[in-house]
Amino acid sequence: MSERKTIYLCLAHMSEEGVEQKYVKEAFDTNWVVPLGPNVNGFEADLEAFVGEDKKVVALSAGTAAVHLALLACGVGPGDEVLVQSFTFCASSHPITYLGATPVFVDSEAETWNMDPVLLEEAIKDRIAKTGRKPKAIVPVALYGMPYDCERIMEVSRRYDIPVVEDAAEGFGSKFDGKVLGTFGKFGVLSFNGNKMITTSGGGALICNDAESKNNIMWYATQARDAYPYYQHSAIGYNYRMSNICAGIGRGQMTVAQAHIDHHKHVQALYEELLAVVPGVEIHKQPAGGRYDSNFWLCTVTLDPSLRIVGQENAYKEVIKTAVGGAAGVIKTVDSAVTDCQPNDNVEALRVFMLSKKIEARPVWKPMHKQPVYASAPAYVNGVSEAIFKVGICLPAGPCVTDEDVRYIVEGIKEAIVK
Numbered sequence: 228m229s230e231r232k233t234i235y236l237c238l239a240h241m242s243e244e245g246v247e248q249k250y251v252k253e254a255f256d257t258n259w260v261v262p263l264g265p266n267v268n269g270f271e272a273d274l275e276a277f278v279g280e281d282k283k284v285v286a287l288s289a290g291t292a293a294v295h296l297a298l299l300a301c302g303v304g305p306g307d308e309v310l311v312q313s314f315t316f317c318a319s320s321h322p323i324t325y326l327g328a329t330p331v332f333v334d335s336e337a338e339t340w341n342m343d344p345v346l347l348e349e350a351i352k353d354r355i356a357k358t359g360r361k362p363k364a365i366v367p368v369a370l371y372g373m374p375y376d377c378e379r380i381m382e383v384s385r386r387y388d389i390p391v392v393e394d395a396a397e398g399f400g401s402k403f404d405g406k407v408l409g410t411f412g413k414f415g416v417l418s419f420n421g422n423k424m425i426t427t428s429g430g431g432a433l434i435c436n437d438a439e440s441k442n443n444i445m446w447y448a449t450q451a452r453d454a455y456p457y458y459q460h461s462a463i464g465y466n467y468r469m470s471n472i473c474a475g476i477g478r479g480q481m482t483v484a485q486a487h488i489d490h491h492k493h494v495q496a497l498y499e500e501l502l503a504v505v506p507g508v509e510i511h512k513q514p515a516g517g518r519y520d521s522n523f524w525l526c527t528v529t530l531d532p533s534l535r536i537v538g539q540e541n542a543y544k545e546v547i548k549t550a551v552g553g554a555a556g557v558i559k560t561v562d563s564a565v566t567d568c569q570p571n572d573n574v575e576a577l578r579v580f581m582l583s584k585k586i587e588a589r590p591v592w593k594p595m596h597k598q599p600v601y602a603s604a605p606a607y608v609n610g611v612s613e614a615i616f617k618v619g620i621c622l623p624a625g626p627c628v629t630d631e632d633v634r635y636i637v638e639g640i641k642e643a644i645v646k
Contacts, residue, residue, distance in 0.1 A: 242483045264471030282435065365383070400488045
């Protein structure tokens with residue numbers, strides 16, 4: 228019997244026909260090995276057709292770059308404040324600080340795990356009262372692909388005339404009321420990192436409302452060069468355009484984008500069926516009623532705090548020395564195995580147990596308002612994201628995850644539970 232493969236949380240999958248290789252080969256054959264070219268233009272056109280609503284799209288080097296440029300285009304600068312979902316990855320908030328502004332964190336609603344519209348409005352009122360100024364932008368996030376309440380958040384945006392930058396990095400193809408995420412606000416952010424719904428190996432894109440906005444973003448993304456026969460710059464620009472090689476991969480990926488989305492939804496449905504009979508383990512579902520249409524980029528479950536897991540007594544006893552849970556590159560070593568806000572012992576024990584079965588599982592995002600780097604940032608919290616962080620864990624859901632894999636994963640969870 229061959230050794231069992233490792234089941235990773237979410238890895239991109241190339242098209243069966245190798246379309247990606249065709250576009251990449253064309254780039255090499257025509258010497259378009261630069262951050263411009265036919266593949267970039269073609270990928271942008273494919274994305275514009277995918278999101279619809281007559282939107283314009285700029286392909287960029289990363290989703291983080293897209294957040295950065297969107298905030299810049301909203302006029303965010305030193306001394307400003309930006310309202311951002313706390314329950315998210317740091318790429319939603321770090322670009323705010325790049326611009327010298329301050330993130331103001333807003334907690335989540337229990338049903339979607341995304342930005343709470345009621346708390347959002349309370350935060351706006353309080354910031355105006357405290358600072359005498361409105362925040363410059365609102366950044367809701369499609370956590371694990373789940374749509375935020377677009378209707379209510381946009382109502383708040385219009386009421387206070389504050390632009391929305393939708394962070395749909397995890398929500399590629401997710402919809403609210405039949406409309407693709409990223410098309411509701413002033414800008415919409417997409418990501419094509421190697422673990423996303425489709426990939427360009429790295430990269431992202433910004434959805435814009437019109438050609439003028441697109442051209443402005445493209446100008447900033449290409450070092451903000453003015454129209455002279457020599458290099459003149461009237462603003463600080465950035466080297467943020469996507470390469471023609473990466474865009475070639477993206478063009479091939481667009482041919483399987485809907486298939487990937489459909490597969491993730493299928494995996495979610497299978498988890499829902501198989502976990503329904505596992506006491507103490509609850510899978511997070513989208514709200515009923517048909518308005519929410521998640522791509523289920525990752526499938527997430529919560530563990531009852533009373534649930535006992537094999538090896539739980541050893542949780543957090545040793546300092547981790549290597550990258551864990553999808554981390555890449557260099558990580559900073561730490562002196563303590565614990566922090567003041569961490570998942571419950573049974574969540575950590577399940578992560579370790581599943582790893583022993585060659586299954587990658589990962590805690591949900593740690594809320595940004597509990598991150599040391601943001602200790603002094605204003606935060607409007609209701610306890611929801613912290614509570615979910617303590618009990619939540621992500622399960623594999625990518626295009627490479629088969630029905631057999633899902634059954635193996637669920638059996639692994641059952642085996643981990645101490646009867």
